[in-house]
Amino acid sequence: MxxxxxxxxxxxxxxxxxxLQQWICDSCGGVIEKPEDGWFEWYTEGDEFIASGYRIVHHDQRCMYNEHSLFHQGKSVSDGHLDDFVGPDGLVYLTRMLELDNLKDKSELIEMIRRLHVxxxxxxxxxxxxxxxxxxxxxxxxxxxxxxxxxxxxxxxxxxxx
Structure with a gap:
Protein backbone atom coordinates (compact mmCIF):
# COMPACT_ATOMS: atom_id res chain seq x y z
CA MET A 1 0.00 0.00 0.00
CA LEU A 20 -13.00 5.23 -0.61
CA GLN A 21 -14.47 8.30 1.12
CA GLN A 22 -16.14 10.21 -1.72
CA TRP A 23 -18.25 9.07 -4.65
CA ILE A 24 -20.05 10.48 -7.68
CA CYS A 25 -23.84 10.49 -7.28
CA ASP A 26 -25.52 8.31 -9.91
CA SER A 27 -28.48 10.66 -9.97
CA CYS A 28 -27.20 14.26 -9.99
CA GLY A 29 -23.50 13.70 -10.81
CA GLY A 30 -22.37 15.71 -7.79
CA VAL A 31 -19.78 14.57 -5.26
CA ILE A 32 -20.97 12.68 -2.20
CA GLU A 33 -18.57 14.23 0.29
CA LYS A 34 -18.58 11.44 2.88
CA PRO A 35 -20.24 8.05 3.41
CA GLU A 36 -22.73 9.54 5.88
CA ASP A 37 -24.08 11.77 3.08
CA GLY A 38 -24.66 8.85 0.73
CA TRP A 39 -27.28 6.22 0.11
CA PHE A 40 -26.98 2.80 -1.54
CA GLU A 41 -30.13 1.64 -3.27
CA TRP A 42 -31.55 -0.90 -5.68
CA TYR A 43 -34.92 -2.34 -6.46
CA THR A 44 -36.45 -5.78 -6.68
CA GLU A 45 -39.23 -6.98 -8.91
CA GLY A 46 -41.41 -10.01 -9.46
CA ASP A 47 -42.27 -12.93 -7.21
CA GLU A 48 -38.61 -13.94 -7.17
CA PHE A 49 -37.54 -10.46 -5.93
CA ILE A 50 -34.97 -10.12 -8.71
CA ALA A 51 -32.56 -7.34 -7.74
CA SER A 52 -31.16 -4.67 -10.09
CA GLY A 53 -30.82 -0.93 -10.50
CA TYR A 54 -27.97 -0.56 -8.00
CA ARG A 55 -27.02 3.06 -7.40
CA ILE A 56 -24.90 5.23 -5.13
CA VAL A 57 -26.69 8.53 -4.54
CA HIS A 58 -26.94 11.44 -2.12
CA HIS A 59 -29.15 10.73 0.90
CA ASP A 60 -31.60 13.28 -0.45
CA GLN A 61 -35.08 12.71 -1.90
CA ARG A 62 -34.06 14.64 -5.02
CA CYS A 63 -31.47 11.95 -5.84
CA MET A 64 -33.03 8.80 -4.39
CA TYR A 65 -35.43 6.51 -6.23
CA ASN A 66 -39.05 7.60 -6.23
CA GLU A 67 -40.58 4.66 -4.36
CA HIS A 68 -44.11 5.58 -5.41
CA SER A 69 -43.20 5.61 -9.08
CA LEU A 70 -41.31 2.31 -8.86
CA PHE A 71 -44.22 0.71 -6.97
CA HIS A 72 -46.47 1.49 -9.93
CA GLN A 73 -43.97 -0.34 -12.12
CA GLY A 74 -44.17 -3.43 -9.90
CA LYS A 75 -40.82 -2.72 -8.24
CA SER A 76 -39.88 -2.38 -4.60
CA VAL A 77 -36.99 -0.25 -3.35
CA SER A 78 -34.29 -1.71 -1.11
CA ASP A 79 -31.74 0.65 0.34
CA GLY A 80 -29.54 1.73 3.19
CA HIS A 81 -27.03 4.27 4.43
CA LEU A 82 -23.89 4.21 2.29
CA ASP A 83 -21.69 3.91 5.37
CA ASP A 84 -23.23 0.46 6.01
CA PHE A 85 -21.73 -0.75 2.71
CA VAL A 86 -18.14 0.50 3.07
CA GLY A 87 -15.27 -0.98 5.06
CA PRO A 88 -14.85 -4.67 5.95
CA ASP A 89 -18.42 -5.11 7.23
CA GLY A 90 -19.83 -3.51 4.10
CA LEU A 91 -17.72 -5.79 1.91
CA VAL A 92 -19.05 -8.84 3.77
CA TYR A 93 -22.61 -7.62 3.25
CA LEU A 94 -22.10 -6.94 -0.46
CA THR A 95 -20.37 -10.27 -1.16
CA ARG A 96 -23.22 -12.05 0.61
CA MET A 97 -25.65 -10.24 -1.68
CA LEU A 98 -23.54 -11.48 -4.60
CA GLU A 99 -23.96 -15.07 -3.44
CA LEU A 100 -27.74 -14.88 -3.48
CA ASP A 101 -29.48 -16.20 -6.55
CA ASN A 102 -31.71 -13.18 -7.16
CA LEU A 103 -29.49 -10.88 -9.24
CA LYS A 104 -30.67 -9.78 -12.66
CA ASP A 105 -27.08 -8.98 -13.67
CA LYS A 106 -24.25 -10.00 -11.35
CA SER A 107 -21.85 -7.56 -13.04
CA GLU A 108 -24.01 -4.64 -11.86
CA LEU A 109 -23.36 -5.50 -8.20
CA ILE A 110 -19.69 -6.26 -8.91
CA GLU A 111 -19.36 -2.73 -10.29
CA MET A 112 -20.78 -1.35 -7.03
CA ILE A 113 -18.30 -3.43 -5.02
CA ARG A 114 -15.44 -1.99 -7.06
CA ARG A 115 -16.72 1.56 -6.61
CA LEU A 116 -17.03 1.15 -2.85
CA HIS A 117 -13.93 -0.96 -2.14
CA VAL A 118 -11.20 -0.59 -4.79
Missing part, protein backbone atom coordinates in the same frame (compact mmCIF):
# COMPACT_ATOMS: atom_id res chain seq x y z
CA UNK A 2 2.96 2.30 0.59
CA UNK A 3 3.83 2.27 -3.12
CA UNK A 4 0.23 3.16 -3.98
CA UNK A 5 0.24 6.08 -1.54
CA UNK A 6 3.48 7.35 -3.06
CA UNK A 7 2.00 7.12 -6.55
CA UNK A 8 -1.08 9.07 -5.36
CA UNK A 9 1.10 11.74 -3.78
CA UNK A 10 2.97 12.25 -7.07
CA UNK A 11 -0.32 12.80 -8.93
CA UNK A 12 -1.33 15.43 -6.39
CA UNK A 13 -3.95 17.80 -7.78
CA UNK A 14 -5.05 15.42 -10.53
CA UNK A 15 -6.86 13.35 -7.90
CA UNK A 16 -10.22 14.98 -7.22
CA UNK A 17 -11.95 12.47 -4.93
CA UNK A 18 -10.84 11.17 -1.53
CA UNK A 19 -10.45 7.49 -2.35
CA UNK A 119 -8.99 2.44 -4.10
CA UNK A 120 -9.18 5.12 -6.83
CA UNK A 121 -11.63 3.13 -8.95
CA UNK A 122 -14.51 5.59 -8.43
CA UNK A 123 -12.50 8.44 -9.91
CA UNK A 124 -10.80 6.38 -12.63
CA UNK A 125 -14.12 5.12 -13.98
CA UNK A 126 -14.89 8.66 -15.18
CA UNK A 127 -12.13 8.24 -17.76
CA UNK A 128 -12.84 4.61 -18.67
CA UNK A 129 -14.55 5.15 -22.02
CA UNK A 130 -11.83 7.49 -23.29
CA UNK A 131 -9.11 5.11 -22.09
CA UNK A 132 -10.75 2.18 -23.90
CA UNK A 133 -11.06 4.25 -27.06
CA UNK A 134 -7.37 5.21 -26.82
CA UNK A 135 -6.30 1.59 -26.31
CA UNK A 136 -5.10 2.15 -22.74
CA UNK A 137 -6.20 -1.35 -21.75
CA UNK A 138 -5.03 -3.14 -24.93
CA UNK A 139 -3.10 -6.30 -24.18
CA UNK A 140 -4.03 -6.35 -20.50
CA UNK A 141 -5.49 -9.34 -18.69
CA UNK A 142 -8.95 -9.30 -17.11
CA UNK A 143 -7.65 -8.13 -13.71
CA UNK A 144 -5.16 -5.35 -14.56
CA UNK A 145 -7.72 -2.63 -15.44
CA UNK A 146 -9.26 -2.81 -11.96
CA UNK A 147 -6.09 -2.73 -9.88
CA UNK A 148 -5.65 0.40 -7.72
CA UNK A 149 -2.27 1.10 -9.34
CA UNK A 150 -3.91 0.98 -12.79
CA UNK A 151 -6.67 3.27 -11.60
CA UNK A 152 -4.04 5.78 -10.47
CA UNK A 153 -2.26 5.51 -13.83
CA UNK A 154 -5.57 6.18 -15.54
CA UNK A 155 -6.18 9.28 -13.40
CA UNK A 156 -2.63 10.42 -14.12
CA UNK A 157 -3.11 9.99 -17.85
CA UNK A 158 -6.61 11.45 -18.20
CA UNK A 159 -7.26 13.55 -15.10
CA UNK A 160 -7.16 17.32 -15.26
CA UNK A 161 -5.02 19.42 -12.93
CA UNK A 162 -6.60 22.33 -11.06
Missing amino acids: EKLEMQAKILGSKIKLKS PYYEEARQYWAQAEEDGFFDGSNEVWPYLPSTCLRLIGEYGKRD
Whole structure:
Protein backbone atom coordinates (compact mmCIF):
# COMPACT_ATOMS: atom_id res chain seq x y z
CA MET A 1 0.00 0.00 0.00
CA GLU A 2 2.96 2.30 0.59
CA LYS A 3 3.83 2.27 -3.12
CA LEU A 4 0.23 3.16 -3.98
CA GLU A 5 0.24 6.08 -1.54
CA MET A 6 3.48 7.35 -3.06
CA GLN A 7 2.00 7.12 -6.55
CA ALA A 8 -1.08 9.07 -5.36
CA LYS A 9 1.10 11.74 -3.78
CA ILE A 10 2.97 12.25 -7.07
CA LEU A 11 -0.32 12.80 -8.93
CA GLY A 12 -1.33 15.43 -6.39
CA SER A 13 -3.95 17.80 -7.78
CA LYS A 14 -5.05 15.42 -10.53
CA ILE A 15 -6.86 13.35 -7.90
CA LYS A 16 -10.22 14.98 -7.22
CA LEU A 17 -11.95 12.47 -4.93
CA LYS A 18 -10.84 11.17 -1.53
CA SER A 19 -10.45 7.49 -2.35
CA LEU A 20 -13.00 5.23 -0.61
CA GLN A 21 -14.47 8.30 1.12
CA GLN A 22 -16.14 10.21 -1.72
CA TRP A 23 -18.25 9.07 -4.65
CA ILE A 24 -20.05 10.48 -7.68
CA CYS A 25 -23.84 10.49 -7.28
CA ASP A 26 -25.52 8.31 -9.91
CA SER A 27 -28.48 10.66 -9.97
CA CYS A 28 -27.20 14.26 -9.99
CA GLY A 29 -23.50 13.70 -10.81
CA GLY A 30 -22.37 15.71 -7.79
CA VAL A 31 -19.78 14.57 -5.26
CA ILE A 32 -20.97 12.68 -2.20
CA GLU A 33 -18.57 14.23 0.29
CA LYS A 34 -18.58 11.44 2.88
CA PRO A 35 -20.24 8.05 3.41
CA GLU A 36 -22.73 9.54 5.88
CA ASP A 37 -24.08 11.77 3.08
CA GLY A 38 -24.66 8.85 0.73
CA TRP A 39 -27.28 6.22 0.11
CA PHE A 40 -26.98 2.80 -1.54
CA GLU A 41 -30.13 1.64 -3.27
CA TRP A 42 -31.55 -0.90 -5.68
CA TYR A 43 -34.92 -2.34 -6.46
CA THR A 44 -36.45 -5.78 -6.68
CA GLU A 45 -39.23 -6.98 -8.91
CA GLY A 46 -41.41 -10.01 -9.46
CA ASP A 47 -42.27 -12.93 -7.21
CA GLU A 48 -38.61 -13.94 -7.17
CA PHE A 49 -37.54 -10.46 -5.93
CA ILE A 50 -34.97 -10.12 -8.71
CA ALA A 51 -32.56 -7.34 -7.74
CA SER A 52 -31.16 -4.67 -10.09
CA GLY A 53 -30.82 -0.93 -10.50
CA TYR A 54 -27.97 -0.56 -8.00
CA ARG A 55 -27.02 3.06 -7.40
CA ILE A 56 -24.90 5.23 -5.13
CA VAL A 57 -26.69 8.53 -4.54
CA HIS A 58 -26.94 11.44 -2.12
CA HIS A 59 -29.15 10.73 0.90
CA ASP A 60 -31.60 13.28 -0.45
CA GLN A 61 -35.08 12.71 -1.90
CA ARG A 62 -34.06 14.64 -5.02
CA CYS A 63 -31.47 11.95 -5.84
CA MET A 64 -33.03 8.80 -4.39
CA TYR A 65 -35.43 6.51 -6.23
CA ASN A 66 -39.05 7.60 -6.23
CA GLU A 67 -40.58 4.66 -4.36
CA HIS A 68 -44.11 5.58 -5.41
CA SER A 69 -43.20 5.61 -9.08
CA LEU A 70 -41.31 2.31 -8.86
CA PHE A 71 -44.22 0.71 -6.97
CA HIS A 72 -46.47 1.49 -9.93
CA GLN A 73 -43.97 -0.34 -12.12
CA GLY A 74 -44.17 -3.43 -9.90
CA LYS A 75 -40.82 -2.72 -8.24
CA SER A 76 -39.88 -2.38 -4.60
CA VAL A 77 -36.99 -0.25 -3.35
CA SER A 78 -34.29 -1.71 -1.11
CA ASP A 79 -31.74 0.65 0.34
CA GLY A 80 -29.54 1.73 3.19
CA HIS A 81 -27.03 4.27 4.43
CA LEU A 82 -23.89 4.21 2.29
CA ASP A 83 -21.69 3.91 5.37
CA ASP A 84 -23.23 0.46 6.01
CA PHE A 85 -21.73 -0.75 2.71
CA VAL A 86 -18.14 0.50 3.07
CA GLY A 87 -15.27 -0.98 5.06
CA PRO A 88 -14.85 -4.67 5.95
CA ASP A 89 -18.42 -5.11 7.23
CA GLY A 90 -19.83 -3.51 4.10
CA LEU A 91 -17.72 -5.79 1.91
CA VAL A 92 -19.05 -8.84 3.77
CA TYR A 93 -22.61 -7.62 3.25
CA LEU A 94 -22.10 -6.94 -0.46
CA THR A 95 -20.37 -10.27 -1.16
CA ARG A 96 -23.22 -12.05 0.61
CA MET A 97 -25.65 -10.24 -1.68
CA LEU A 98 -23.54 -11.48 -4.60
CA GLU A 99 -23.96 -15.07 -3.44
CA LEU A 100 -27.74 -14.88 -3.48
CA ASP A 101 -29.48 -16.20 -6.55
CA ASN A 102 -31.71 -13.18 -7.16
CA LEU A 103 -29.49 -10.88 -9.24
CA LYS A 104 -30.67 -9.78 -12.66
CA ASP A 105 -27.08 -8.98 -13.67
CA LYS A 106 -24.25 -10.00 -11.35
CA SER A 107 -21.85 -7.56 -13.04
CA GLU A 108 -24.01 -4.64 -11.86
CA LEU A 109 -23.36 -5.50 -8.20
CA ILE A 110 -19.69 -6.26 -8.91
CA GLU A 111 -19.36 -2.73 -10.29
CA MET A 112 -20.78 -1.35 -7.03
CA ILE A 113 -18.30 -3.43 -5.02
CA ARG A 114 -15.44 -1.99 -7.06
CA ARG A 115 -16.72 1.56 -6.61
CA LEU A 116 -17.03 1.15 -2.85
CA HIS A 117 -13.93 -0.96 -2.14
CA VAL A 118 -11.20 -0.59 -4.79
CA PRO A 119 -8.99 2.44 -4.10
CA TYR A 120 -9.18 5.12 -6.83
CA TYR A 121 -11.63 3.13 -8.95
CA GLU A 122 -14.51 5.59 -8.43
CA GLU A 123 -12.50 8.44 -9.91
CA ALA A 124 -10.80 6.38 -12.63
CA ARG A 125 -14.12 5.12 -13.98
CA GLN A 126 -14.89 8.66 -15.18
CA TYR A 127 -12.13 8.24 -17.76
CA TRP A 128 -12.84 4.61 -18.67
CA ALA A 129 -14.55 5.15 -22.02
CA GLN A 130 -11.83 7.49 -23.29
CA ALA A 131 -9.11 5.11 -22.09
CA GLU A 132 -10.75 2.18 -23.90
CA GLU A 133 -11.06 4.25 -27.06
CA ASP A 134 -7.37 5.21 -26.82
CA GLY A 135 -6.30 1.59 -26.31
CA PHE A 136 -5.10 2.15 -22.74
CA PHE A 137 -6.20 -1.35 -21.75
CA ASP A 138 -5.03 -3.14 -24.93
CA GLY A 139 -3.10 -6.30 -24.18
CA SER A 140 -4.03 -6.35 -20.50
CA ASN A 141 -5.49 -9.34 -18.69
CA GLU A 142 -8.95 -9.30 -17.11
CA VAL A 143 -7.65 -8.13 -13.71
CA TRP A 144 -5.16 -5.35 -14.56
CA PRO A 145 -7.72 -2.63 -15.44
CA TYR A 146 -9.26 -2.81 -11.96
CA LEU A 147 -6.09 -2.73 -9.88
CA PRO A 148 -5.65 0.40 -7.72
CA SER A 149 -2.27 1.10 -9.34
CA THR A 150 -3.91 0.98 -12.79
CA CYS A 151 -6.67 3.27 -11.60
CA LEU A 152 -4.04 5.78 -10.47
CA ARG A 153 -2.26 5.51 -13.83
CA LEU A 154 -5.57 6.18 -15.54
CA ILE A 155 -6.18 9.28 -13.40
CA GLY A 156 -2.63 10.42 -14.12
CA GLU A 157 -3.11 9.99 -17.85
CA TYR A 158 -6.61 11.45 -18.20
CA GLY A 159 -7.26 13.55 -15.10
CA LYS A 160 -7.16 17.32 -15.26
CA ARG A 161 -5.02 19.42 -12.93
CA ASP A 162 -6.60 22.33 -11.06
